Amino acid sequence: MSLPPVGQTRFSVGKYEVVATPMPHSAHMLLYAVFLDGKRIGAMASFPSESDCRFLEKPPAVPPLKVLRLTNRPGRPKKNAG
Numbered sequence: 001m002s003l004p005p006v007g008q009t010r011f012s013v014g015k016y017e018v019v020a021t022p023m024p025h026s027a028h029m030l031l032y033a034v035f036l037d038g039k040r041i042g043a044m045a046s047f048p049s050e051s052d053c054r055f056l057e058k059p060p061a062v063p064p065l066k067v068l069r070l071t072n073r074p075g076r077p078k079k080n081a082g
């Protein structure tokens with residue numbers, strides 16, 4: 001028994017256009033690609049809300065990574081380390 005093929009669907013969420021296409025090697029999962037003014041700004045596996053689309057358009061700033069060597073000092077102190 002095989003499942004019927006799912007076609008591509010287009011719809012709008014606010015000012016964003018969303019195109020749902022079937023995921024490769026999946027029977028029922030869809031990949032939602034989000035477009036703004038004809039330019040692809042991202043994709044997600046779950047049904048996007050307008051706040052998800054806004055997050056894809058302008059993601060928040062990410063703080064710089066800390067160097068592990070300077071912040072992580074495991075072990076006991078040396079005998080003569082004051």
